[in-house]
Amino acid sequence: MLVSITRDEFLADRQGRTFGDVVTHSERPFISALEFFNDGDRQRRMEESEIHHDRAPLAGVVRELESVPAVNRFLARIHPRRSQRFRQAVGVLIRMIMEQRGWEKTGKKGSLGVRNKTAAGSPRHNTGGLAFWFIRAERYKNKQHKVYASVRQRCRSLERSQPQIPRNRSSTRPIRDSNPSTNT
Helix, strand or coil, rough: CCCCHHHHHHCCEEEEEEEEHCCCCCCCCHHHHHHHHHHHHHHHHHHHHHHHCHHHHHHCCCCHHHHHHHHHHHHHHCCCHHHHHHHHHHHHHHHHHHHHHEEEEEEEECCCCCCCCCCCCCCCCEEEEEECCCCCCEEEEECCCCCCHHHHHHHHHHHHHHHCCCCCCHHHHHCCCCCCCCCC
């Protein structure tokens, strides 16, 4: 199911309307982001990121998004406030797509990278993680999809189902005296 968001639909959204400056910016990286996300395969990967990889939807496409020339050029420039607003607008766009595909926000964020401690006058980017420019992204849930248990949950379940074998260390090893001449 392809969800296609237009510029006007974005500006009509309750949150989208607060990003008019991003949508109408002369460099127009947001138009490139709209074109990028209006793709069925990418939207499928965003859902798979939540379902199969237990990561935010953006994690499924973030490297590809960051490689879009207009997006990368814009984020590489030194204007932290505009860069932040652009990244926030991308988050709103993802929310609109995910909601139309039957998902809802969890209120939790997932990490996409570790922010570099940059000096003033240089672009803010990550030094580690999945993404170079994006730090974190919203997580979503869908009532129609089975939620797979995490590894931690599966470990706890396995430990509860296993019979507990008592450990008695004194019965398995003889106690040795600190004097080597008395031990045989």
